[in-house]
Amino acid sequence: MGLLYGLIxxxxxxxxxxxxxxxxxxxxxxxxxxxxxxxxxxxxAIAPLLSAPLVAAALFxxxxxxxxxxxxxxxxxxxxxxxxxxxxTFGLAIVMRGLAQFFFTPDYRSIPQSWFGGKTISVAGIFLxxxxxxxxxxxxxxxxxxxxxxxxxxxxxxLEATREDPGAVALVGIDKNRVFALxxxxxxxxxxxxxxxxxxxxxxxxxxGASFALIAYVTVALGGFGSVFGAFxxxxxxxxxxxxxxxxxxxxxxxxxxxxVYLLVVFIRPRGLFGSM
Amino acid sequence: MDKNFTARRRRDLIIxxxxxxxxxxAPLFVRDVYVQNILILTLMYAALSQSWNILSGYCGQISxxxxxxxxxGAYTTELLFTKFGVLPWFGMVGGxxxxxxxxxxxxxxxxxxxxxxxxxxxxxxAEIGLLLFQNWEWAGAAMGITIPVRGDSWLKFxxxxxxxxxxxxxxxxxxxxxxxxxxxxDSKWGFWWRAVKDNPEAAESLGVVVFNSKMGAAAxxxxxxxxxxxxxxQFLAYIDPESVMGFQFSLLMALPAVxxxxxxxxxxxxxxxILIPMTELTRSYIGGSGRGVDLIVYGxxxxxxxxxxxxxxxxLFSRTKSKGATR
Numbered sequence: 001m002g003l004l005y006g007l008i009x010x011x012x013x014x015x016x017x018x019x020x021x022x023x024x025x026x027x028x029x030x031x032x033x034x035x036x037x038x039x040x041x042x043x044x045a046i047a048p049l050l051s052a053p054l055v056a057a058a059l060f061x062x063x064x065x066x067x068x069x070x071x072x073x074x075x076x077x078x079x080x081x082x083x084x085x086x087x088x089t090f091g092l093a094i095v096m097r098g099l100a101q102f103f104f105t106p107d108y109r110s111i112p113q114s115w116f117g118g119k120t121i122s123v124a125g126i127f128l129x130x131x132x133x134x135x136x137x138x139x140x141x142x143x144x145x146x147x148x149x150x151x152x153x154x155x156x157x158x159l160e161a162t163r164e165d166p167g168a169v170a171l172v173g174i175d176k177n178r179v180f181a182l183x184x185x186x187x188x189x190x191x192x193x194x195x196x197x198x199x200x201x202x203x204x205x206x207x208x209g210a211s212f213a214l215i216a217y218v219t220v221a222l223g224g225f226g227s228v229f230g231a232f233x234x235x236x237x238x239x240x241x242x243x244x245x246x247x248x249x250x251x252x253x254x255x256x257x258x259x260x261v262y263l264l265v266v267f268i269r270p271r272g273l274f275g276s277m
Numbered sequence: 278m279d280k281n282f283t284a285r286r287r288r289d290l291i292i293x294x295x296x297x298x299x300x301x302x303a304p305l306f307v308r309d310v311y312v313q314n315i316l317i318l319t320l321m322y323a324a325l326s327q328s329w330n331i332l333s334g335y336c337g338q339i340s341x342x343x344x345x346x347x348x349x350g351a352y353t354t355e356l357l358f359t360k361f362g363v364l365p366w367f368g369m370v371g372g373x374x375x376x377x378x379x380x381x382x383x384x385x386x387x388x389x390x391x392x393x394x395x396x397x398x399x400x401x402x403a404e405i406g407l408l409l410f411q412n413w414e415w416a417g418a419a420m421g422i423t424i425p426v427r428g429d430s431w432l433k434f435x436x437x438x439x440x441x442x443x444x445x446x447x448x449x450x451x452x453x454x455x456x457x458x459x460x461x462x463d464s465k466w467g468f469w470w471r472a473v474k475d476n477p478e479a480a481e482s483l484g485v486v487v488f489n490s491k492m493g494a495a496a497x498x499x500x501x502x503x504x505x506x507x508x509x510x511q512f513l514a515y516i517d518p519e520s521v522m523g524f525q526f527s528l529l530m531a532l533p534a535v536x537x538x539x540x541x542x543x544x545x546x547x548x549x550x551i552l553i554p555m556t557e558l559t560r561s562y563i564g565g566s567g568r569g570v571d572l573i574v575y576g577x578x579x580x581x582x583x584x585x586x587x588x589x590x591x592x593l594f595s596r597t598k599s600k601g602a603t604r
Contacts, residue, residue, distance in 0.1 A: 022393070073584045082339065082392075083535050084587045090528060091579030098572025214404065214524070221397045256408050259401040266394050267386045 004194060006235020007139040008212055009219035010146060011190035013231035016220055019159065019183055021071060022082065024089040026216055027209025028096040029188050033059050033195020034204045035100065038109055041199075052138070052196035056189040063188025064181045066092065071184065072177060093209075100206035109204045135197035142193055143232045149186075150228055159183050215255070218262045224272025233273060237261065286463060289542060293459070297452050304441050311561075313440045317512065319553040320447035321505060326533035326545035327454035328501035333531065334540035335458075335467065336494035337474025338388070341527045342399030345406045346376040346499040348522030350506025352410065355422045355516055369507035376503035380495040388491045403527060410518040424514045443512050450508060451546070454501050458542055461497070470494055474540070502530070536582055538589025547590050 008030060015023045033055050040051040074088045150156035162169045162179050169176060202208070219238050223230025238258050245257025265273060300320075307313055325347070333339045353372030354365050387398055461467045469490040472480035481487050510516045537548025555578065559571040586592060 016393070070580060070584070083531075083539060084583050086341075087532065087535055087583040088580050091576045091581075091583065094572050094576030094579065096576075098570065098574075098576060101572065102570060210524075214400065217397050218401060221394055225393060250412060252412055253408055256405055259405050262401055263386075263398060266390055266398060270390050270394060272394070 004135055004139060004198065004235075005212075005215055005219055005238045006232050007135075007142055007194040007197070008191060009216045009223070009231045009235050009238075010143060010228065011187040011194070012216045013220045013223070013225075013228060014146070014150075014187040014190065015184060016217070016225065019162075019180060020225070021075065022085040022089060023071075023187075024086055024213075025066070025093040025096060026191065027211075027213025028093045028100075029059060029062065029191045029209070030195045030198075030212055031100060031204075031206065031209035032062065032096065033192040034199040034202070034208060035104055036192070037196040037199035038204050052193055055196040056192040059192030059195070060185040060189040064185035066188070067181045067184035068177070072180075097206050097209075104206065106206055110202075138193060138197060139235075142190060143228070146186075146190070147228050147232075155179070155182065215258060218258060221272055222262050222265055224274040227272075227274040230272060230274035286459070289459060293452070293455055297448065300448055301445070304444055310440060313444060315554050315557045317440060317444050317447045318557065319549050320444070320451045321509060321512075322529065322533055322553050323546045323549035324447065324451040324454040325502055325505045325530045326537075326549055327451070327458055328498050328505070329530045330534040330540065330545050331458060331461065331470075331501075332491075332494045332498035334534055334544070335461070335474065336470040336491055337540075338491055338494070339396050339531075340399040340498075341396055341524075341531065342401070342403035343498070343502050343530050344522045344524065344526035345403040346380065346502040347506035347509070347526055347530070348403075348406060348410065348518065349376045349379065350503030351510035351516050351521040352422075352506075353503070354507040355424060355510050359422055359424065365507065365511055369504055372507050373500040373503040376499040376506075377496040380499035381492050384492045384495045388488060388495075400524065400527070403522065404524065407518050407522040407524075410522060422516055424511070424516075443508075446508060450501075450504060455542075455546065457497065457501065462542060466490065466493055471540075532579070534589075536579075536586075536589060538591030541589065541591045543594075544589050544591045551590070 008026075011029075012023065012026050015021055015026070036055045036058050037051055040046045040054060046054070070088055070092060071085070074085045150159070158169070158174050158179050162174060162176050169179075215238060219234040220231050221234075222237060223232070223234030238261075241257045241261050242254050246254045249256065303316060304313065307316065325343075329340070329343050350369070350372035353375055354368030357368040357371065358365055383402060387395060387402075390398055461470075469480070469485045472483070472485050473487050473490050477487050506521060509521065513520075533548030533552050534545040535548070536544075536552055537546065538544030556575060559574050562571075582590075
């Protein structure tokens with residue numbers, strides 16, 4: 001579970017942490033991804049884990065479009081830039097939930113016994129459900145890929161440079177909108193991956209995103225803004241804390257542990273664990 | 278203090294008095310219970326948003342966890358009333374004091390945090406409060422509390438037959454929140470807050486006690502919001518954790534101020550006057566289908582307004598005003 005939180009969070013870490021843009025519609029991206037995965041399964045019988053690349057591609061387009069249509073303008077605001085970003089993306093989240101209700105109805109849906117769902121694998125005496133295990137592997141790969149991408153490629157450097165100083169970046173011939181649109185696309189694609197994996201073992205309904213979005217914010221902040229590795233570590237910590245809390249407290253209180261750990265960490269280290277900002 | 282500023286403040290006070298007087302007459306013309314309901318909610322959100330604005334607008338500490346104080350106000354009042362028979366009026370003030378104390382207790386560690394870390398911490402603390410109340414059996418857990426009917430009286434602040442007393446209380450609360458803001462704007466605190474918002478380091482070096490300023494703003498803000506919570510509980514006669522402490526509430530408190538103009542005297546009132554009727558009307562006229570069309574319309578409007586007027590609706594007025602001033 002921790003690795004999945006990490007995967008949801010890493011997309012957010014890219015948008016929120018590396019580009020310093022608040023995205024309150026992140027949970028809704030996840031919701032859309034789960035629906036895309038669901039429909040690919042229902043109409044074309046493509047198993048969720050196989051459809052993951054398709055879902056990621058669809059979300060890439062969505063992320064880039066959202067940036068070009070809304071966020072680009074929100075970032076131009078000279079006054080209260082933060083609030084404008086919060087509320088324009090929050091408005092977007094409401095629209096997306098409304099659209100989901102309109103087209104998909106508020107019913108709970110689930111993908112019936114996926115291709116390899118239900119099976120478990122025994123690793124050193126511990127039984128793990130297969131989709132979760134594959135999800136964990138995909139998460140690790142995605143993290144490694146993103147880490148490499150940000151720190152080793154020109155695009156990653158351009159992204160960081162653009163956040164630092166958009167004006168100077170323009171002087172050396174980098175198109176800010178292009179870089180950020182790609183960044184948003186990439187962030188959304190990662191959520192798409194997470195959504196495709198989760199679709200195989202979670203109920204899918206229009207409000208599903210909300211419950212994961214807050215945990216994603218906490219994960220990113222816990223790890224520290226501006227750090228991909230931080231989001232990864234944050235995800236694992238969140239997963240472990242959740243599991244431990246569930247042992248001590250009633251299951252309905254399991255998130256309290258996550259929140260308490262976040263508060264504890266930022267009180268001691270106000271930049272999060274690995275944050276640079 | 279320059280003359281323009283004093284004159285503007287006096288004018289603001291007069292406008293507010295006239296508006297309040299006009300609003301007080303409104304029930305003479307509005308007999309429809311549905312419309313009265315919308316008016317009450319509008320006034321309540323204006324009051325809440327005005328209170329939120331003190332901490333987040335003037336002092337610049339963006340809180341998205343004010344639902345916590347709202348819920349504390351509501352729960353203190355109702356627990357005291359249903360379990361110990363304490364009159365809601367005492368519960369209301371008690372809830373306000375408890376909320377202010379909690380705000381200061383939380384402020385002690387929280388105000389060291391900056392930016393996103395602070396905002397997320399406020400969301401998280403409200404969420405912890407929500408989860409605790411949902412699991413607190415004695416306080417009704419997720420089922421909430423139904424307030425027993427004891428007949429209409431001002432003493433018990435309960436009215437079944439008419440909504441008018443609620444209307445006048447909401448108007449009073451809104452006026453109070455506005456007046457407190459107006460008064461603070463010109464006080465030492467008001468100037469300190471704006472200095473803290475603009476540049477905390479510079480303010481500190483000029484002798485502003487940054488930490489105490491934030492604490493003061495948090496306490497006033499939480500106190501007023503908790504009173505609003507107590508009112509809402511009496512008004513609905515039923516509370517449950519999700520409906521008084523949910524995250525949506527924190528956003529609904531912030532939204533009018535942001536749309537109207539954050540950190541301005543008139544922003545929250547203006548924002549609430551437009552936003553709340555809009556919310557209610559879209560919900561009841563196109564939300565009936567249950568297919569989310571109201572959400573689509575509502576969300577689109579929020580996106581458009583926040584993109585088109587980043588400084589809020591108040592900026593429309595000040596633009597024409599500043600033109601007049603330069604002439």
